[in-house]
Amino acid sequence: MDLGIFPRVVGAKKFESKKMNDRPLLDIRNLKTYFFLPEGVIKAVDNVSFHVGNREIVGLVGESGCGKSVTALSILGLIQSPPGQIVSGEILFQGQDLCKMSPEQLRKIRGNRIAMIFQEPMISLNPLYSIGDQIVEVYTEHYGLSRQEARKKAKEMLEKVQIPSPARRIYEYPHQLSGGMRQRAMIAMALACKPAMILADEPTTALDVTIQAQILELMVELQKLMGTSILLITHNLGAVAEYAKRVIVMYLGRVVEEAPVIPIFESPLHPYTVGLLNSIPKLGSKAIGGKKRLEEIPGMVPGLNDLPEGCYFHPRCSKGREICKRKEPKLFENQPGHRVACWAVREGW
Amino acid sequence: MIQFAVRRIILSIPILLIVATLIFFLMRTMPGGPAVAVLGDYATKEAIEALEKQMGLDRPLGVQYADFLGSLVRGDLGKSIINGRPIAPEVGRVLPYTLQLAFSSLLLGIILGIPMGVFTALRRNAFFDYFGRTLSLAGVSIPTFFMGILLMLLFSIQLDLFPVMGAGDSSDLRDTLYHLFLPTLTLGLMMTAYITRTTRSAMLNVLQEEYVRTARAKGLPERIVIYGHALRNAFIPIISFIGVYAIILIGNSILVEIVFSRPGLGKMMIGAIKQRDYITLQSVMVVYASLVVFINLLIDLSYGLIDPRVKYE
Ligand SMILES: Nc1ncnc2c1ncn2[C@@H]1O[C@H](COP(=O)(O)OP(=O)(O)OP(=O)(O)O)[C@@H](O)[C@H]1O
Ligand SMILES: [Mg+2]
Numbered sequence: 001m002d003l004g005i006f007p008r009v010v011g012a013k014k015f016e017s018k019k020m021n022d023r024p025l026l027d028i029r030n031l032k033t034y035f036f037l038p039e040g041v042i043k044a045v046d047n048v049s050f051h052v053g054n055r056e057i058v059g060l061v062g063e064s065g066c067g068k069s070v071t072a073l074s075i076l077g078l079i080q081s082p083p084g085q086i087v088s089g090e091i092l093f094q095g096q097d098l099c100k101m102s103p104e105q106l107r108k109i110r111g112n113r114i115a116m117i118f119q120e121p122m123i124s125l126n127p128l129y130s131i132g133d134q135i136v137e138v139y140t141e142h143y144g145l146s147r148q149e150a151r152k153k154a155k156e157m158l159e160k161v162q163i164p165s166p167a168r169r170i171y172e173y174p175h176q177l178s179g180g181m182r183q184r185a186m187i188a189m190a191l192a193c194k195p196a197m198i199l200a201d202e203p204t205t206a207l208d209v210t211i212q213a214q215i216l217e218l219m220v221e222l223q224k225l226m227g228t229s230i231l232l233i234t235h236n237l238g239a240v241a242e243y244a245k246r247v248i249v250m251y252l253g254r255v256v257e258e259a260p261v262i263p264i265f266e267s268p269l270h271p272y273t274v275g276l277l278n279s280i281p282k283l284g285s286k287a288i289g290g291k292k293r294l295e296e297i298p299g300m301v302p303g304l305n306d307l308p309e310g311c312y313f314h315p316r317c318s319k320g321r322e323i324c325k326r327k328e329p330k331l332f333e334n335q336p337g338h339r340v341a342c343w344a345v346r347e348g349w
Numbered sequence: 350m351i352q353f354a355v356r357r358i359i360l361s362i363p364i365l366l367i368v369a370t371l372i373f374f375l376m377r378t379m380p381g382g383p384a385v386a387v388l389g390d391y392a393t394k395e396a397i398e399a400l401e402k403q404m405g406l407d408r409p410l411g412v413q414y415a416d417f418l419g420s421l422v423r424g425d426l427g428k429s430i431i432n433g434r435p436i437a438p439e440v441g442r443v444l445p446y447t448l449q450l451a452f453s454s455l456l457l458g459i460i461l462g463i464p465m466g467v468f469t470a471l472r473r474n475a476f477f478d479y480f481g482r483t484l485s486l487a488g489v490s491i492p493t494f495f496m497g498i499l500l501m502l503l504f505s506i507q508l509d510l511f512p513v514m515g516a517g518d519s520s521d522l523r524d525t526l527y528h529l530f531l532p533t534l535t536l537g538l539m540m541t542a543y544i545t546r547t548t549r550s551a552m553l554n555v556l557q558e559e560y561v562r563t564a565r566a567k568g569l570p571e572r573i574v575i576y577g578h579a580l581r582n583a584f585i586p587i588i589s590f591i592g593v594y595a596i597i598l599i600g601n602s603i604l605v606e607i608v609f610s611r612p613g614l615g616k617m618m619i620g621a622i623k624q625r626d627y628i629t630l631q632s633v634m635v636v637y638a639s640l641v642v643f644i645n646l647l648i649d650l651s652y653g654l655i656d657p658r659v660k661y662e
Contacts, residue, residue: 076565076566078562078565078566107568107569107570108568109568110565110566110567110568111566111567111568111569112568115566115567116563116566118559118562118563118566120559123558123559123560124559124560124562124563125560125563126560126563126564126578126581126582127560127582127656127657127658128581128582128655128656128657129578130657137567137569137573138567138568141567141568141569141570141573142568173657173658175657175658186563189567
């Protein structure tokens with residue numbers, strides 16, 4: 001299937017003609033996204049930096065509410081404002097800072113160069129539009145195709161995500177499809193313009209376990225075919241282990257550890273990461289850290305509006321010392337490519 | 350769709366039947382019965398009995414009921430007690446005036462109310478929003494007859510732009526519209542107020558939906574996100590509320606017809622009440638009820654047009 005024939009928006013062409021291999025596709029630097037609520041400021045994303053390379057799958061994990069979705073929405077400029085706002089930082093996509101773009105420039109990138117797949121296809125698809133029309137829109141908007149041409153493309157896309165009898169499905173509405181089929185349609189929509197980057201925000205969480213694997217397989221297959229990068233946000237650490245090349249662990253709006261996938265699963269450094277990995281069952285081997293039982297991380301997650309001083313994890317950390325309460329540990333490179341924000345690791349106690 | 354429509358139309362027949370039955374028995378519960386109601390409290394027993402015989406009220410209730418329903422099915426609304434003239438042709442003569450008023454007001458309410466609702470929702474808590482909300486609160490709270498009189502004072506008496514009363518020459522479109530303007534404005538502003546409020550809250554709800562975020566994530570322009578994805582979904586609650594408001598509208602059209610001395614069902618009904626013409630009253634009520642049932646039918650059918658999920662339920 002030749003996707004290179006699509007006419008492209010002028011801006012996109014400019015990005016592509018530049019040499020891209022020497023810098024990451026997406027480079028987030030010191031991103032701060034806050035929500036200004038009457039009760040106080042919620043630092044949902046607080047000084048987050050990471051990058052995603054070309055054709056790379058990067059896993060973004062962390063407990064519920066740690067700012068994964070807000071990170072993804074910040075990239076697309078979809079933070080609800082008010083109350084939310086990107087306070088500072090840079091989001092470099094193919095070398096251009098998305099934060100500095102005009103809303104119109106950013107809109108032309110959304111759904112075209114960077115696409116997003118949401119968690120619940122049932123509520124993320126418009127119930128009043130046929131699956132076909134929802135894909136057609138993407139083509140008419142970004143490629144300026146006629147509805148007829150766009151419809152043909154949409155059909156090809158449905159075929160590509162392995163929806164049976166696409167010629168008929170194209171006229172069907174979200175409520176007529178099963179959960180798995182809906183998510184396939186969502187993927188078709190996201191991949192329509194052959195984006196360079198996909199933000200997949202828990203793409204399988206709402207699906208049956210058997211379907212989850214199929215959807216992930218499909219995404220990865222298409223990712224290889226199209227050369228797309230994926231930021232895979234998920235609670236499914238198994239999926240991360242299987243598909244991601246690197247993993248970023250977030251805790252309460254901050255990145256606490258970042259490493260290639262093997263080191264993170266074999267020798268996690270941050271006590272939070274250790275806890276996170278101990279809280280999932282591991283087949284055929286002992287849980288990480290040599291303990292057999294599944295564990296949960298003790299202690300309460302502090303609220304984002306009354307965060308402790310110093311390391312946010314210290315109230316729950318068994319290794320915490322005096323300095324953890326006072327001073328925020330910065331990320332430092334422990335091994336090449338393995339960065340961690342922890343005093344205990346840094347000081348070696 | 351057609352199947353849905355047919356089923357829905359068939360479904361409204363029993364509703365009409367129930368409503369007609371309710372009206373029939375309601376009329377029989379008047380103190381002393383219909384004959385006393387016609388002749389007044391001081392009528393002699395003989396006079397009452399004579400009238401009851403003449404009106405067929407001496408027959409068993411079941412027979413009367415069957416007779417009533419039978420006539421309705423044939424489109425016969427009975428004869429006026431006062432002048433003995435058949436009621437159906439009279440209803441046929443005044444109904445268009447009421448329909449004109451009701452539909453033009455509803456149309457005005459939709460044309461003004463929906464854009465205003467969308468606009469206030471988008472400018473949430475800004476000046477225009479407060480302004481629009483205050484205005485629509487006023488529109489909902491001011492009684493129609495009062496509003497009618499205010500408009501009449503302003504446009505007819507002060508500015509001398511529009512007539513104070515009547516419906517004009519029905520064969521002359523300009524004259525008809527000329528006379529329709531103020532009554533329509535009166536009811537239409539009330540409808541605008543209701544529909545603005547409903548549209549605003551429906552839009553605010555819909556704009557929080559995930560699929561609106563998806564539409565934005567696809568890079569669609571705001572215009573399409575708002576007027577395509579969001580508004581189309583907001584139409585579902587808006588339409589169902591319009592169904593409710595249409596009933597309020599019909600009730601208020603009676604007052605407006607009186608204020609502007611327009612011919613219509615309302616005027617006919619008030620006339621029947623004054624003259625204690627219970628047959629006419631009963632018939633007009635049946636016609637009003639049918640109108641409401643008909644509006645609800647239209648509302649349900651329009652769901653089927655915009656919401657693909659409806660057909661399969
Ligand atoms: N529109 C908003 N208004 C106020 N606060 C918000 C808003 N959106 C997100 N937040 C806050 O930002 C924080 C991070 O939320 P986010 O949705 O990114 O979490 P998450 O990591 O994606 O969690 P989950 O795994 O449950 O999806 C939360 O504390 C949330 O309350
Ligand atoms: Mg989330």
